[in-house]
Amino acid sequence: MDRSEISVAILTNNQHHATRDKQCLVKLNVKSIKVFDDPEDVLESVRQQEVQLVLIDAAVRNMTGSACLRALRKAANTALLPAIMVTPESQLQAVVDAIAAGCNGYVIRPYSLQTFERHLRMAFESMSGDSIETAQLDAATELVAQGRFDEAISEFNELVEEENEAVAFFNKGMDYLRRRKFGKAILAFNKAVALNSMYAEAYKGMAYAYKGKGDDAGFRACLDKSASILAMQDRLDELKELFAEILQANPDAINPYNTMGIDLRKKGDYVGAMHAYTQALTLTPNDENLHYNIAKACIFSKDYDAAMEHLEKAAGLRQDFEEAKRLLAKLRAKQYDSLGVSNGAARSPSGRDGLAMDS
Structure with missing residues (x-):
């Protein structure tokens, strides 16, 4: 700078x-x-x-x-x-x-x-992105301006062939935020945005290289990929806002990802709910209510095999978890039209309150 x-x-x-x-x-x-x-x-x-x-x-x-x-x-x-x-x-x-x-x-x-x-x-x-990747992006963009489209496409492809780690850095940011390591959270979120933007720019540049070659299909495909990456960033920003609201409402929550998963599931965002629950499992892998909640998200997305696995885990963790057992029995009998779940509270074997249940 x-x-x-x-x-x-x-x-x-x-x-x-x-x-x-x-x-x-x-x-x-x-x-x-x-x-x-x-x-x-x-x-x-x-x-x-x-x-x-x-x-x-x-x-x-x-x-x-x-x-x-x-x-x-x-x-x-x-x-x-x-x-x-x-x-x-x-x-x-x-x-x-x-x-x-x-x-x-x-x-x-x-x-x-x-x-x-x-x-x-x-x-x-x-x-800012990695200096080498940034230089390569600039060089590829210059190749497009010079009309050297095949060389540009090769350079852009080399940039995007590696996995986009934006989501991984975003998840790190969320965990740092949960642990109140605010400086590290900001750096992780910054890195996520920078990586995502670099990938979006690479696909956009590649689109115009294909356009220069007269390849309309390649042009549209790369523009669509660039747009989907930018849309993912918007989605990550929405998740960050929701997570922050949960932390502000209950800063001492044992597992705020569980609450996030419930909120997203109730909004019909099953993909987002599963992302949140995956993070939740890293904190409390043996909480029966969490496995019950994940099963419910799986049911709404019609992944019944995964739902049964989590219900079996929930029932195994607490022998008197009748709601989990009833739901599991319906799934085994393939009674998919009667999978409603009643409201209720659950307690762990130790007597402490478990994580909140998705009702």
Whole structure:
């Protein structure tokens, strides 16, 4: 990051904070610094990529800093624009809300210049892709511009042939968030966004290489792949928001993934529910209620064999788990039209309350 080449926007309704942030940026040799108290005023500069970094305070023109960041990202589609919260708010809910909104750094006032600089550097570095992959993406894009389409396609293919690890980094971010390791959570989420964006850009570039060759089928297929990757990022952002809400409502939850799975299942998102339950199993693999909940999600997605496996596990973990046994008996008899589950509470063998049941 060459600070002499970047432009920074400061969003705050506190002039004292604005002065402090501006002074620090000047000491760090930042090229251009502008202060705004209304996110609407900075939108066009962001859209035109005239701003390379946004600093957001706890409050901006009748909204919280997190709400401001959400509005900014939604209005300008700025997934890769580093946005750092610089705020006196240190409470758990405020930090979690900012991370859910997509902040790329969280600086608590009052701060030292060294702390401020470290967060700026980390935000930029974690939002950028691997230097080799970034150079290859740029080179392939240049090949398209030169009309060397076959060479470009080869370069793009080399980029996307490796597995997209965005979801793996996203899952790490969720786990760090659960464990209140906020700095690590932000870095993991940043890496997930950067990887996903790189893959989407590679497929988009490949699409235009195919278009240059006159291959309309290849063009459409690659554009569809790029769009699906971007849609996945939107979905991950939605899951992050839901997970943050669950953590804020019950910060001491033993297994917040279980609650997330129940919420998603009830919304009809069976794929999302299974993703959440898979994460839940890493925390409490021997909770009978969790296996019951997973079975219910499997039933709604008509994966009856998997449902039976989890119900057998649930019944084995607690001998008096009658609801699991009744549901298992119906599945074994293939009575698929009578698989309704009654409400109820369950208790573990030790007498403590188990995880919440999906009713």
